[in-house]
Amino acid sequence: MDSLTQAVLGAAIGEAMLGKRIGAKAAISGAILATIPDLDVVLLPFYDHLERISVHRGYSHSILFGLIMASLSAFILSKMKWTHSIPITKLWLFSWLAFFTHIILDTFTSYGTQLFLPFTDWRVSFDSINIVDPVYTVPMLLGLAGSIFLFKKEDNRRTIPNKTGLIISCIYLVFTLANKQNIEEEFQSQLEEQNTPYFRLLTVPVKVGSVNWYGVAKDDKQLHIGKYSIWDDNEIEFHSFPINDELLEGLDDELVDRMKWFSQGYYTVAKSEGKTRIYNMQCDMQGIRTYGDYKAPTAFYFEVDPNSDGSYDLEVGMHD
Numbered sequence: 001m002d003s004l005t006q007a008v009l010g011a012a013i014g015e016a017m018l019g020k021r022i023g024a025k026a027a028i029s030g031a032i033l034a035t036i037p038d039l040d041v042v043l044l045p046f047y048d049h050l051e052r053i054s055v056h057r058g059y060s061h062s063i064l065f066g067l068i069m070a071s072l073s074a075f076i077l078s079k080m081k082w083t084h085s086i087p088i089t090k091l092w093l094f095s096w097l098a099f100f101t102h103i104i105l106d107t108f109t110s111y112g113t114q115l116f117l118p119f120t121d122w123r124v125s126f127d128s129i130n131i132v133d134p135v136y137t138v139p140m141l142l143g144l145a146g147s148i149f150l151f152k153k154e155d156n157r158r159t160i161p162n163k164t165g166l167i168i169s170c171i172y173l174v175f176t177l178a179n180k181q182n183i184e185e186e187f188q189s190q191l192e193e194q195n196t197p198y199f200r201l202l203t204v205p206v207k208v209g210s211v212n213w214y215g216v217a218k219d220d221k222q223l224h225i226g227k228y229s230i231w232d233d234n235e236i237e238f239h240s241f242p243i244n245d246e247l248l249e250g251l252d253d254e255l256v257d258r259m260k261w262f263s264q265g266y267y268t269v270a271k272s273e274g275k276t277r278i279y280n281m282q283c284d285m286q287g288i289r290t291y292g293d294y295k296a297p298t299a300f301y302f303e304v305d306p307n308s309d310g311s312y313d314l315e316v317g318m319h320d
Contacts, residue, residue, distance in 0.1 A: 001105050001129075003038050005137045009105065009169075010034020010098045012144045015162045017094045022082050023153040027144060033073055033098035037061050049302065049314045050255060053262045054114075054121065061106060061113040066099035073098075108173060110204045111283050123264070125282075127204050128176035135209045139168040176210045179230070186228060187215035190236045196224050202266050204285045214285045216266050218243075223268055223281065225288065225297055239288055241297045244269040247276055251304060252312060259302065268297050276304040277317075289319040 014030025040060040044052050059065055074092035077083050083091060106113045112125025129136065143165020151158035184203050191198055198217035206212050211231065217224040221243060226236040247269040248256050259267065259278050266281040284300040296319055305313040 001109060001136075002132045003035060005132075005140075006034045006038060006102050006105065007031040008137055008141050008144060009101055012140050012162055012166050013097050013101060014094065015144055015147055016159065016166065017090070017097070018086065019147060019162070020153050020158060021086060024148055025082055027148060029077065030094070030098050033069075033095055034102050036069065037065070037099065037102050049316055050258055053258065057106060057111060057113045057123075058121075059114075059117050061103045061115070062117040063100075063103070063115055064117065066096065066103060069099055070096035105173075108176065110285070121261070123261075125264075126177065126180070127202065128180040129173065129210060130205050130207060133208050133210075136169050136172050139172070140165045143168070176205070179210050180205075183213045183215075183228065183230070187217070187226065187236065190226070191217055191224070191238070194235075194238065196238060198224060200265065202264075202282065204282075206285065206287075214281075214287070216281045216285070218266060223266065223297065225281070227287070239295070239297075241268045241295070243267070247271060251276065251306070255304065255312065255314070270296070272303075274305075276306075278302045278304070291319070 008031070010030035010033055011027035012030070013034070014026035014028070018026035018029075037060045040056055040058065043055060047055055070092055073095035074088055077091045077095070078086075078088045103113050103115060107115065107124045108126045108129045109131050110125055110127045111131065112123035114121050115124050116122060143161045143163070146161030146165075147158050150161065180203060184201060187201060187203060191201075196217060197219045199220075200218040202216040202218075204214050204216075206214060212227065212229050215226050215228060215236070217238070222240045223243060224238040224240050226238040228236050259280070262283065263278075263280040264282045268279045268281075270277045270279070279297050279301050281298060284298050286299040289296040289299055299319045301317050301319075303315045303317050305315070307313065
C-alpha cells in the first residue's frame with residue numbers, strides 16, 4: 001500500500017496499544033516504525049532497473065527483517081524517558097505489529113512482498129486491493145484523529161474511535177478477498193461462455209473501492225485481457241495478445257528469468273525498432289493502449305536494447 005496508509009496503520013496500532021499511557025507519542029512512534037520498510041526506495045537509485053524489481057519489497061518486507069527491527073526498536077524505545085513504565089515485552093509486541101502489519105498489508109496488493117527472504121524469493125500477493133485505496137485508509141484515519149483530538153489519554157472513551165476505525169478498515173480488507181472470489185467466478189463464467197481457452201487466471205483491482213477489475217487469462221500462446229465492474233453486468237470484452245516467448249530468445253538468461261519471476265508468468269513481449277519490450281500484467285495493469293494499428297496490453301514496459309558486445313541496456317517506458 002502507499003506510505004501514507006502504512007503510516008496511518010502504524011499510528012492506529014500505536015494508539016490502540018499505548019495511547020492511554022503515552023498519548024500522541026504512541027501514534028507518532030507507530031507511524032515512524034511502520035514507514036521504515038518502505039525506506040528501501042532510498043536505495044533504488046544505487047541499483048539498475050533489473051536489480052530494483054528484486055530490491056523493492058524485498059528484505060525490508062521480510063518476516064526476518066520485521067523480527068530483527070522489532071527487537072532493535074523495542075530496545076531503543078525502552079531507553080526513552082516516556083516509556084519507562086512500559087514493559088519491554090509490550091514495546092516489542094507494539095514494534096513487531098507495526099512492522100508485521102505493514103508487510104502483511106502489502107501482500108493484499110498485486111505487487112506482493114517477498115515475505116520469506118532470505119530462504120526464498122517467492123512473492124506473496126493476494127491481488128485484492130489497489131495500492132492506493134481511500135476506502136481502506138479513511139476510516140482508520142478518522143478513528144485515529146477522533147481518539148487523539150477528542151479525548152485526553154486518561155479518558156476511557158479514548159480507545160473507541162480508533163478501534164472502530166481499525167475494525168471498519170479490517171472488515172473492508174476481508175471484503176476485498178470475498179469480492180475477488182466473486183470477480184474470479186464471473187471471469188471464469190464468461191471465459192467459458194465465450195469459449196476462450198485458458199489454464200491460468202489473474203484478477204487485479206484498479207482504482208478505489210474494489211469496484212473495477214481486470215482479468216488476465218493465459219493459454220499456451222496468448223493472454224486474454226478483459227475489464228469488469230461490479231456495477232456493470234454486461235458481457236466482458238476480451239482482447240487477446242500473443243505472448244511471443246520466442247522474442248526472448250538470445251536475451252540474457254538472468255534478465256529473462258527475473259522478468260518472468262517479476263510478472264509471475266503474466267507478460268507479453270513485442271519488438272519495436274530493434275528493441276524488445278516486455279509488458280508485465282501482474283504488477284502493472286493500467287488498461288489497453290491503442291495507437292493506430294498498434295495495441296499494447298498495458299501502459300508500462302521494460303525495454304531491452306542489446307549491444308554489439310553481448311551486453312544490453314535496460315530502460316523503462318510508458319505509453320500515454
